Amino acid sequence: MNWPFSNWFGRERRDVATSDPYLAEYLGQQSSVNGYVDTARASGLAVAQSCISVISQNLAAMPLNVYQRAENGGRDKATTVPLFGVMHDMFNPQMTAFEGREYLIWALLTNGNAYARIEINRRGQVVALYPLNPALVAVEKLESGRLRYRVSDQKGRGSIHLQEEMLHLRYRLAPDGIMGLSPIQMARETFGLALCQQDQAAKQAQKAFRPEGGLIFPQSISGSGKEKVFPGLAKRMRWKSCGYALKVRPRPLAFWFWTVAWIGNPSRCLPRMPSFWKAAS
Structure with missing residues (x-):
């Protein structure tokens, strides 16, 4: 979601989840059916949750290896490269490679953007990836055309990361050429109708x-x-x-x-x- 004053400050932020209809309307998340579409609520629908789970879990289960060129012109698994262990075994000390890939795909399918902080060693090799909550990441475009990422933690403290320090995946490139488009926001009319029907059914059941x-x-x-x-x-x-x-x-x-x-x-x-x-x- 682009902030109304993003062009003034060069900052863009995506998919601010909110239950406030007035704030959602201000941020452009409004639909003609339900007024607004909250990404968290929409992804909690039974059919949406099933689709997201099937896609993210199956893609995360696919083998993702790092290869190097062999002397005979073929390819061999680069098991000695630290990135191989990151993609195949452990994303970081607290998260397995399967969990990390599943989270990134889930973020893509809900928010349209997936972020992971890259940790490198002194030799410039990737030794860990730390997935981030898309709602806590703001993307800034500098005058040089490069991107800068501002990450906020749960306590409101922020940190700045350069383009080389962040893995940024996009579901579908937005017209600005920077952010990704959220599949839920692209189909907000359909999700708005489904949420409205769910709310009405709950009221009648009560x-x-x-x-x-x-x-x-x-x-x-x-x-x-x-x-x-x-x-x-x-x-x-x-x-x-x-x-x-x-x-x-x-x-x-x-x-x-x-x-x-x-x-x-x-x-x-x-x-x-x-x-x-x-x-x-």
């Missing part, structure tokens, strides 16, 4: 899938009459997890379910009153 409705009485009821009728009925139709909406109407006593068709066009589609909700006049 109400035991019972629609809201109204009570209609045969005669007009004063305010005190409503206060006497409503608490008893509401108590019977209330659950611990949520409340059940009731309204009182001065017509023949019955319970009517509110429906989208009735609210939208009452003259053509009237709700049906279940027989077990009818009351004798």
